[in-house]
Amino acid sequence: MIRVVIDSSCDLPDEFIKEKRIEVVPLYLRVGNKFLRDRMDIIPQESFDLMRKGYKLFTSQPTVSDFTRVYKKILSAGDEIITVLITGKGSGTVNVARIAMEEVSKDRISIVDSTQISGGIGFVAKKIVSLIEQGLPREKILSLVDRIISNIHLFIALDTIKFTYAGGRVNDIKNFVTTVLNIKPILIMRDGLPRLLRVVRGRKKSLKFITNLVLNKIKEESKKFEIAFLHADSYEDVSKVREEILSRVKPEFEFTKIIGSALGVHAGPGALGVCIYFREEEL
Numbered sequence: 067m068i069r070v071v072i073d074s075s076c077d078l079p080d081e082f083i084k085e086k087r088i089e090v091v092p093l094y095l096r097v098g099n100k101f102l103r104d105r106m107d108i109i110p111q112e113s114f115d116l117m118r119k120g121y122k123l124f125t126s127q128p129t130v131s132d133f134t135r136v137y138k139k140i141l142s143a144g145d146e147i148i149t150v151l152i153t154g155k156g157s158g159t160v161n162v163a164r165i166a167m168e169e170v171s172k173d174r175i176s177i178v179d180s181t182q183i184s185g186g187i188g189f190v191a192k193k194i195v196s197l198i199e200q201g202l203p204r205e206k207i208l209s210l211v212d213r214i215i216s217n218i219h220l221f222i223a224l225d226t227i228k229f230t231y232a233g234g235r236v237n238d239i240k241n242f243v244t245t246v247l248n249i250k251p252i253l254i255m256r257d258g259l260p261r262l263l264r265v266v267r268g269r270k271k272s273l274k275f276i277t278n279l280v281l282n283k284i285k286e287e288s289k290k291f292e293i294a295f296l297h298a299d300s301y302e303d304v305s306k307v308r309e310e311i312l313s314r315v316k317p318e319f320e321f322t323k324i325i326g327s328a329l330g331v332h333a334g335p336g337a338l339g340v341c342i343y344f345r346e347e348e349l
Contacts, residue, residue, distance in 0.1 A: 133166030225336025
């Protein structure tokens, strides 16, 4: 059997993760002198509350031992492993997992750089689970990964540029004058990094823009699709966007989830994302 391992920045419904026996390796959040495991020692809501109170939070990748512990447990049951991780261009997690793979078993473990974050990683992992259930061998599944990734589109509306600017994860943001009020950047994941797509003024306009962006993309592709609504403690706004989109299109699968602390530190409270996975019939 092939088992899937993800990191805690991957967003999927909790019940799906449990049902499919997906193992989660946590990223870390540093609060003062404490290192807390994302979604284990600290839940997303707590991290966003701290950020709103002015606390400076920092993130770090898992340790090699975090991966080796999970790998050894799975391999001891006679299974193989496909590890699906946050984009290697934005995190060192992929490299840490590769070191762990070298230590444990190069033959029975594979590492997939999703080139995505959040729900984008989730849809890669979800499709790989589906292919495993269809009985495909690990090598065949890995040969299809690039096609899966090419069908994933993630759009993000930031409520503030403060945290993204401080974290330096979006180079385009550095060109902004941070004192300009009410700037609401719209980002898109492209080539493994979040890129600036558009800047609008005001929250209402940014939510309308991302809603239309998603609807136009779905119309343009004209394929069956799955969709994830993601947010950084922005329940009301994500509900409005979800309601508007689902009133006009019908996905094959959809879910809503608050993003983890490790990603939320860089996006900031109020960020909202919509991720689409377009299905290919032959996959």
